[in-house]
Amino acid sequence: MEYRGPRDALFFYLFINGVFISLQNKEEVLLDMKASGAELGWLKSPDENGWEISQQVLNGSLHYNYFVCNVESPSGQENWLRTTFIQRQPAASRVFVELRFIVRDCNTFDGASQTCKETFNLFASESDVDIGTSFRKGQFRKVATIAPDEISHRGEIKINTETKVVDGLSRKGFYLAFQDIGACVALFSVRVYYKTCPTTVKGLASFPETVASGEALRKVTGACVENAVSEDQPLIFCTTDGEWVVPMGQCQCLPGYEPVDDACRECSSGSFKSAVSSGRCEACPENTEPSSPGALICPCKEGFYRAPTDPSSTACSGLPSEPLNLAATMTTAAAGRLTLSWNPPLDTGGRSDLVYSVTCERCEGASCQSCGERVRFEPASSGLHETVVTVSELEPHLNYTFGVEARSGVSQFSSRRASSSVTTTLHFTDPPKVTSIQLDERSTTSLSLSWSVRKPVPITTRYQLMFRRKDSIEGTDPAVTTYTVLFLDKNTVQVTDLSPATAYVFRVQVLNAEGNPGSDGLEREFSTMTKDPSQANTSVILGAAVGGGAMLLVVVVVLLLHRRRRSSHTRQGPEDTYFSSPEQLKPLKTYVDPHTYEDPNAAVLRFASEIHPNHITKQKVIGAGEFGEVYRGILKVPGRKETAVAIKTLKPGYSEKQRQDFLSEASIMGQFTHENIIRLEGVVTKFKHAMIVTEYMENGALDKYLKDHDGEMSSFQLVGMLRGIAAGMKYLSDMSYVHRDLAARNILVNINLECKVSDFGLSRVLEDDPEGTYTTSGGKIPIRWTAPEAIAYRKFTSASDVWSFGIVMWEVMAFGERPYWDMSNHEVMKSINEGFRLPAPMDCPSAVYQLMVQCWLQDRAKRPRFPDIVSILEKLLKSPESLKAIADFDPRVSIRLPSTSGPDGSPFRSVSEWLESIKMSQYSANFSCAGIISMDQVLQMKTEDIKNIGVRLPGHLKRIAYSILGLKDQTSTLSVFAV
Structure with missing residues (x-):
């Protein structure tokens, strides 16, 4: 087919329109150009040589399309196409406009590339009545610049679909309008809808x-x-x-009801539910009577009981039987001690809370009485859980009767006792006893002792020797007595390493068969000999020499510290922190606020280089900024290498104030020269179309880059990125400059993964005083990134930028996760003021998270400064092993994981739906090929199983594994509101 001009190209585009079929959806549609099938009646201005209408019959239906292609007009274009009146539903203040269109490449038109455009504009105007054919451009407000993702070339068709939002609607209806300013555009479909x-x-x-x-x-x-x-x-x-x-x-x-299919149904007969809950009714437990419908509890059968602390869901239990095989075993006749032991009851009544009580009765002749406090039980005489107890301090030649009773939590409901008893008689003699202690030999540092013992003495008798200084040592508590204890196999000992001329108190006791000292012991006092006078003089001289040397050392240290203090230049003030190095010198260069210039153009001329527009080549629209379109392009200045750049343009019809505001960012950027600050190449101000030209960052915004590469980068790489951002912020803070909007979205990444700080729209200069702040009286504040003092008082300092840097650190380590997830701004502020801080991201090194927490200290004077932060991050990079220790991580709080249900509250219907909910849908085929097609199979998977189906990236592997953990945990409704 031969192309004879733009009009023929458009008709060819319209001809192939029939291959595109609108998708059905659930939105409430207010206007559908493609489905109307009738004359649209849209208003064109001007009526001639502007937008035109075409129609085709497809599948028996008539379809209308609008197009415009007047790219060759040298005087410029402004062609308008307005829809008919669109009735608005009262609650629909926000509508969506879905456009399907094509835009032809301007380079395919010979001689028209200078006047041709590759974008058009969408406008909207509200009204309470249909104004018919009346049309005034001033009534419309711009909604968006429509830029194609793909441009159509000759013989190549690229259909674009864009959806824009029209917000803040309040009147009964509205119009949409499309403004063409010199593009070759075909508009296939316009669909307006709102969502419910x-x-x-x-x-x-x-x-x-x-x-x-x-x-x-x-x-x-x-x-x-x-x-x-x-x-x-x-x-x-x-x-x-x-x-x-x-x-x-x-x-x-309610009690007696259970959830069934989004309703509460009465419990059936034989089941019960005792409390308000979302749980199901339970079957009546053992030893209970059958319940009636809607029962709150199942009653116990006769002879069975529930303890007061038993839940209503437990089975009723009976009383325990008596303990078995109670026996008394004599430990040693000399000690007056025996051991009682028994076996548990054969029937515990179905309970595990058995405790035992021991009773004791002593009989002398025909007289019997309770043992009372005369007998000692170890560990106790009641509340026993073990089946053994030791009884001591028994008297010889008496009859003792011991009883053991078993009780459970339901024993209080019956008078029946479950007990056993045993009677025994003890015959023992008095134990050996120390009768005297003798001093056999002494010196200045030792004493030799021996002692006598009353017979009979067993062959294996052992002794305990305790001794202490009689006088208290200077500086010790006189109320505290400290003994040295020795255990001996014979009745002699030599005690060494004693102090000369000192009195010591010695106590000797006989140990029984268990190795414990008896109640009787003997205590005596002995003294060591006095030192030789010549030895004493030597000690005094040596002590004086040591003291003199210590004094000389102290004097030297004081002089060195004084000299160091005089030569240092430490910074004093409220901004100092314990991170600070002793010397912080500010650069000679200081930021100058362009707003202080009487003529803003003078600031631009001083700080930015002028570029001739002939040296700039626009290649592709990459976005639309606040003031106009943003292009990727090439800068070719004579004598310099060709450079890729980003080109910000100023839209037509601007005011002088808009022009000054647009160029003020260049006045700010032009003052910065640092490898981690976005570089200004220059500006175009002396020609009709003003432009700002900056270096081109191939990987775009940091937050989007991290999301696209989730789990693909190591902690070392991420910390390297943070070090670059911190270096850029150190440079700005050294110039007394506050950014105010530091966030991952305002950090750009180049092809070498170097991070550069950008977007200086909210930035302001500090005052000269160290507490200098910039105070605003209004305007929006990025709450999730802003320090609490800046939110509360609108006061910004470098310390508030440090808080924001801590949030950026969290974004980076969490691969672009939204800070504070779906919490509202009000909930974020309330949580921060109550002490909540973001938890550690998954796999975040402990040292990095600790630095984040320091950045979020409530007291801004205690936060680290950017020089401190750069130093800490550089140390971590020099010691990669320091990044191996991982901070504690709770998946239920630290990342967003689904619970056991999908977005509508019902269980996940498929594996693919679950994967989509955790943004891992790229692995749907892996699960399917491995035969994992149900959520029950997913719940059985282990980490090794996930690896085996082809998930290799560590971040993706852990996200899927933690999601399965969340699915298994019925309590994991992972909302930060539960933190």
Whole structure:
């Protein structure tokens, strides 16, 4: 087919339109250009040489399309196409506009590349009535610049689909308008719709259909279903995409009812439920009578009981039988001690809380009485869990009767006693006793002793010798007596290493068969000999020499410290922290606020280089900024190498204030020269179309890059990125400059993975004083990244930038996870003020997380400064082994994992649905090929099984493994609100 001009190319595009079929969806549609099948009646301005309409019959239906292609007009273009009046539903303040279109490459038009555009604009205007054919451009507000992802070349068709949001609608209806400023565009389909969260029951709470709003989340209150209650008002949030999320205040069925299919049903006969809960009714346990429908408890059969602390779900139990085989075993006749032992009852009554009590009765002749305190039981005489007890301090030649009773938690409900008894008589003599202690020999440092013992003495008799100084040692507590203890096999000993001319007190006791000292012992006092006078003089001289040397050492140390203090230049002030090095010198260069210039253009001329537009070649639209489109392009300045750049443009029709605001960012960027700050190449100010040209960062924003490479980078690489960001922030803080909007989205990454700080729209200069702040009277603050003092008082310092850097550290180690997840800004502020801090991300080194926590200290004066942070990160990089210790990680708090149900509250219907919920859908084929097609199979998987199906990246492997852990844990409704 021969192309004779732009018009022929457009008709060819329209001809192939029939291969695209609209997808059915659940949105509430307000306008569907493709489905109308009738004359659209859209208004064109101007009526001639602007937008045109075409029609084709496809599958028996008539379809209309609009196109415009006046790229060769030298005077520029401004062609408008306005829809008919679109009625708005009262609650639909936010609508979506889905466009399907093509844009032709300007380079395919000979002689028209300078006037040709590759974008068009979407506008909207509200009204309470249909104004018919009346059309005024001033009534419309711009919604978005529509830039194609793919541009169509000659003979090559690229269909683009874009969805834009029109927010803040409040009147009865609205119009949409499309502005062409010189592009070759074909508009195939315009579909306008709004989203709703459907009527649903979640957690036994009913929620009405709700229109999704322009807010981040719309809070909706619900009501518990019949026979269900909730302590808190059931709440849920409707997202902008029409999905229910974060249900709160779950309802629970009343006692006697259980949840069945989003309702509470009465317990059947033979089952019960005793408390308000979301659990099911339970079958009546053993030894209970059958219950009636809706029962709260199953009654015990006769002769069976429940203890007061027993849950109603436990079986009823009987009384224990008596203990078996009670026996008394004499330990040693000389000690007046025996051991009682027994076996547990044959029948415990079905309980495990048995305890035993021991009774004792002593008889002398015909007179018997309770042993009382005369007898000692070890460990005790009651509350015993073991089946053995030691009885001591028994008297000889008496009859003792011991009884043991077994009791359980239900024994109080019956008068029957379960006990056994045994009677024994003890015959023993008095134990050996020390009668005297003699001093056999002494010196200045030792004493030799011996002692006599009353007979009979067993062959294996052993002794305990205790001794201490009689006088208290200077500096010790006089109320505390310290003994040295020796255990001996014979009745002699030589004690050495004593002090000369000192009195010592010695005590000797006989040990019984168990190795314990008897109650009787003998105590005596002996003294060592006095030292030789010549030895005493030598000791005095030696002590004086040692003291003099110590004094000389102290004097030298004091002089050295004084000299060091005089030569150092330590910084004093409230910003000092324990991280600070002793010497912090500021650079000679200091930031100059361009807003202080009377003529803002003078600031641009001073800090930015002027570039001729002929040296700039635009290649592709990569986005739309606040002031206009952003292009990728090439900068070719004579004498310099060709360089890839990003080009920010100023949209047509700008005011002088908009131009000054646009160029003010260049005035700021032009003052910075650092490898971790985005580099300004120059500006275009002396020509009609103003531009800002910066270096091109191939990998884009850091947050998106991390999300796209989740789990693919090591901790060492991530810490290296953080070191680069910290170095850039150190440079800014050294220039007395506060960024105010430090976040991963404002960090750009080049092809070498170097990170550079960008976006200086919210930045402000510090005052000269060390407590200098910038105070605003209004404007938005990025709450999740902002320090509490900056939120509360709108005061910003380098310390508040340090807080933000801590959040950036968390974003990096969490691979772009959103800080504080889905919490609202109000909940974030409340949690921070109550002391909550973000938990450690998965696999985060402990040293890195500790630095984060230091950045989040409530007292800003105690936070580390950027020089400290750079130093700490460099030390970690020089010692990679320091990154091996991993911080404690709780998957239920630290990452977002699903619970046992999908987004609608029902169990996951498929493995692919579960994988999609944790953003791991790329592994659906791996699971399918391995034959894992049900969630029951997923729950049986171990880490090794996940590796075997082809999941190799450590981050992905752990995310899937932790998700399975969350699925197994029925309590893992992982919401940060439960932290």
